[in-house]
Amino acid sequence: MYIDIKGNKRQKVGLHMHTSVSDGKLSPEETARAYKSQGYDAIAITDHWAFGEYGNFEGMTIISGAEYNIGGHATEIGVYHILSLFMERKPNITREDDAQRIIDGVHEVGGLAVLAHPAWSLNTPEMIMALRDIDGTEIYNTVSARMQSFRPDSSLIVDMLAGRGVTFPLLATDDAHYYEGIDNGVSYIMAECESNSPEDIRRAIVEKRFYATQGPEIIMTREGNKFVVDCSPVSHIYFASNASWARRATHGEGLTHAEYTTHEDDRFVRAFVVDAEGRQAWTNVVLL
Ligand SMILES: [Zn+2]
Ligand SMILES: [Zn+2]
Known part of the structure; x- marks a missing residue:
């Protein structure tokens, strides 16, 4: 827990990271330890197509999560990575589903469906506006800058959407995979809430009581x-x-x-x- 410049309580939260359960380098426990040692109050472990349950690591909240990605390589056809948070159980979706069905399936189990790294995926405003009920999007994704490519920053897409009257909670995340000191502990949110319980953090995100930061x-x-x-x-x-x-x-x-x-x-x-x-x-x- 941190106190901000206005005297409000803040929780440091990492919402996107991978472990050896999918294509990350560290085990879930090593990942939790890496984030705990950097002062995080909560993290979501979001392996590809692997539902991660709620938990706790030495007082740090583990938020239920997964990343449901579809579309392969051809971005003009539609690559969508749906970062799924706060789910109560595994959603009833498959890799053959389209992006809307994945979003709906995440909602059926109480989760939030966030559009990950739209700049990396080259999601256009038209593609995003065709989706219903997105709960958020990433404005910055660390691994896209440091290890993967050169499109970490989705702010141009955010502004094109906002100019058309469309906006979502804007998250900054690491999307850590490699843990070589440069793709973890870099981009996160500071949620304004009393505790690091999943309920408090979820409410702060939905109500936009947070800022994204490095x-x-x-x-x-x-x-x-x-x-x-x-x-x-x-x-x-x-x-x-x-x-x-x-x-x-x-x-x-x-x-x-x-x-x-x-x-x-x-x-x-x-x-x-x-x-x-x-x-x-x-x-x-x-x-x-
Ligand atoms: Zn992704
Ligand atoms: Zn990811």
Whole structure:
């Protein structure tokens, strides 16, 4: 448990990682130990097509999870990786099902269905908008940058969706597989809740009471048409929206505050920061 810059309790949560149960290098216990040693309050172990139950590792919550991936290699046909969290039991789905059936099957067992790494999968806004009832998407996926390819960052897709009035809770995850020191303990969420129980963390995600981060703290509040970011000391603070030409970036040393007054054409606002070490943090999207 952590206390943020506003005095609220926060839980450090990793929501996407693989173990030797599928294509990860470490055993489930070694994975849990690696995250526990980096101060995590909760993790979800999300092996490919392998349902992982709720559990506890030395006080750290293990959230029930799996990653149900379909589509092989041809992204233009449709590659979908559905990160499935908080399921009460194994869902009734198969590798032959389409993405919508997987999302529906995850919901049938009480889970949240999150679209993993849309940039890596080259999911277009049209493909994503054709799916019903997505509970979230990743805005950043560590392994896609460090080990796999060069498309870790889905913020462009997030902004194209938000410009059309569509948004979901935005998660940052590691998707750790290799555990060579660079794909784990990097990207996570800080959930605003009293405890690290699965129920508290789930509610914080659904209600967007969290920020995604690689270290910096970021909290965005709204006063009418003015958006305010308060953060731990960073070098860059950005507000993103659909409107072109608006001035939305602040640069300097040790910045902890920035403001943005919306333009009449703005349909959404979100914010992100970058610290002196290049680590980022992201707010959720607010639709106007
Ligand atoms: Zn995946
Ligand atoms: Zn994965």
